[in-house]
Amino acid sequence: MLNFINLQTNISQGVSVSKIKNPELASEGKQKIDWAENNMPVLVSIRKEFEKTKPLKGIKISACLHVTKETGVLARTLLAGGAEVSLCGSNPLSTQDDVAAALAEEGASIFAWRGVNNEEYYWCVDKVLDARPDITMDDGGDLVARIHTKRQECLENITAGTEETTTGVVRFRAMEKEGMLKYPIIAVNDAYTKYLFDNRYGTAQSTIDGILRATSVLLAGKNFVVGGYGWCSRGIATRAKGMGANVIVTEVNPVKALEAVMEGFRVMPMEKAAEIGDIFVTATGDKDIIRKEHFHKMKSGAILANSGHFNVEINISDLESMCRGRKTVRSNVEEFTLQNGKILYLLAEGRLVNLAAAEGHPPEVMDMSFSNQALLAEYIVENGKKLQPAVYSVPQEIDSRVARLKLGALNVRIDRLTPEQERYMAGWKEGT
């Protein structure tokens, strides 16, 4: 295990304790966060406001998020608002160690390094919970699940939390249904200014980026199989098509499958797609999308990647049980030789390829996702006590405010309803 570091913060908060890979990476991490900031104008404008109004003064926020340069900009914003921020990574391979070092130096308590094992992962989660938060920020649901199972003493202090991604929202809705959810959670993922941009365009571009950085494969002319046609997966399908791949979609939802057909994609069961695919990418939030019977049918040389939240979409234990040898052939590429002699390449251990093999979402989309997060922290301070233990939507004013600010930052103006149009749209009497 690595040593603790005690770093003097630069914002008069005393001493923050962190556990990271290497504090000497801080200046590189700072440069990365600064670079992200250049493309996150909305969040930066919120930070400037927070610097003046200090809406989070004395509030303890424990966050389990991918520790990327964009998360760095969010952490700076929360610190500027007066919060005490504790942060751990939300996936074993998504932490950028230089960013973690920079944030530890800038006053957050960080417990994260790339490559944590399962035990270390939950050790880090527990460390951020030792702060006894008022607000939780989760990405995938592990922090909140830990509170409800092993760290129930934290429930006493928590006003409410936010959840960043589809998988976390699905888990919390299941908890709510079973009467297990003990405090309110606001589903950031379900804001229009989140999933329509982050899931669709952000995941799409960064997933392709991850596959290319890992393999440098040519996409043009390849049979590119996408598991799912939800917000992430339709983005991936569209971008792969744009790069000349022959895209095949697999689905279980008939409406989504129909949309994929009408968009011009071939749709078929994975069983069939397995026979012809060159590259496979899953992003469903479900498990076992690619499993034993599919591996059996695949062509030698097929590449397997996942961009869904957990590493359960490609059944890795099936793959392990079928292989007679495995070796790492490039960074983030493991070669599996099956008993029948075929070779399959698994990227980034089946974990989110866009974060493990590339840098995650571009800052322009995280600008919107994390502006929602920052404004929701302020909202929870003001309104959290009125909420019940349930999953809530992001208030429409916040969603619209983020969209308006983003348009403003992009210098895009739009029309306004005239009074006559407002009247017409609110009425029913004018017809044919």
Ligand SMILES: NC(=O)c1ccc[n+]([C@@H]2O[C@H](COP(=O)([O-])OP(=O)(O)OC[C@H]3O[C@@H](n4cnc5c(N)ncnc54)[C@H](O)[C@@H]3O)[C@@H](O)[C@H]2O)c1
């Ligand atoms: N990599 C990232 O950075 C990133 C970003 C956002 C979301 N995510 C994660 O990606 C996953 C998908 O999120 P989303 O917002 O696109 O969800 P979504 O609900 O919009 O889409 C999921 C789709 O998968 C389909 N599906 C479910 N089971 C399937 C199966 N067995 N075979 C084929 N299709 C199946 C569903 O019908 C649905 O259309 C989640 O785990 C989410 O948390 C990852």
